[in-house]
Every structure is written in C-alpha cells, then in structure tokens.
Amino acid sequence: MKHTLSVLLQNKPGALSRVTGLFSGRGFNIESLCVAETFDPKVSCLTLVTRGNDAIIEQITKQLHKLIDVIKVSDISEGEYVEREMVLIRVKAEAQTRAEVLRVIDIFRGKVVDVSPTSYAVEITGPESKIKAVIDLLRPIGIKEVIRTGTIAMVRAPKK
DSSP states (O other): OEEEEEEEEEOOTTHHHHHHHHHHHHTOOEEEEEEEEOSSTTEEEEEEEEEOOHHHHHHHHHHHHHSTTEEEEEEGGGSOEEEEEEEEEEEEOOTTTHHHHHHHHHHTTOEEEEEOSSEEEEEEEEOHHHHHHHHHHHHHHHEEEEEEOOOEEEEOOOOO
C-alpha cells in the first residue's frame, strides 16, 4: 500500500542523505521525494512516498525518529490530505497536432511554458491521477520528455 510520509528535519548538510541512506540501507524504495525549506529556514519539510504494509511503515517511522536531524514524522495518508505534483512535458506540436495538444492542456488546466517550431513544453499541476491521465492522452501525440517534481502533500484542515 502507498504511504505518504511528511518528515520535518533540521535544515543542515547531510540531513537528507541520512534519511535516504536509511531507506537504501534497509532495502526500502522511495517512489517520490520532495524537500524544501519551511517557513522557518532552520527546518525543512520532506514529503516522501513509499510502499509497504503497516508493519513496514511502522518500522520506517521508528527508524526515522531515531535520526538525529529528524524533528517529526507523520504518515499523512492515514487521514484526509491534499496532494499535488507538477510535471513538465515536452510534446510534439507540429502543424497538424498543435490544436489537439492545446485542447488537452486546456482540459487539464495546464499551460504552455515553452514553444518551438516542433514542440510545446507544458506544465500540469495536480494529483498523481491527473498527471497520469494527461500523460496517457499526450502519449499518442508524441511525448519527447517528462520531468516530474514528486508529490507534496498537506493534511486537510478540520471541518469544524
């Protein structure tokens, strides 16, 4: 089962390396990793997507807590949360396919960020399912390159 972990850690050299080293050392795979400074420049937020049963995720969580730079670990996929990913896609856009590419991008509320005589680079933001859907629709037209950011996620605020 897919789990999205949110890890707050000290914004220090080597902190990220220790987290990824923990995963590689124990044979766990990281499907997605996104890290950036928080509102506090001394703290980074790392969003990590991995797969495993409850026992494996509990083991990962406990091991992360033991790392000196880790402040807090949350498995945010246990509750309701919002996730987003950004993808840049360079797709063939020749005279006969330009309108089709623009139509697909418009449906997914994407935007063209670069134009050449034979291609468009487009930006799409959304959950993983939306990214997959747009890639599936653009693939027959001719995708030249795909660059993804990885998932970022946030727990939904309580309704009351």
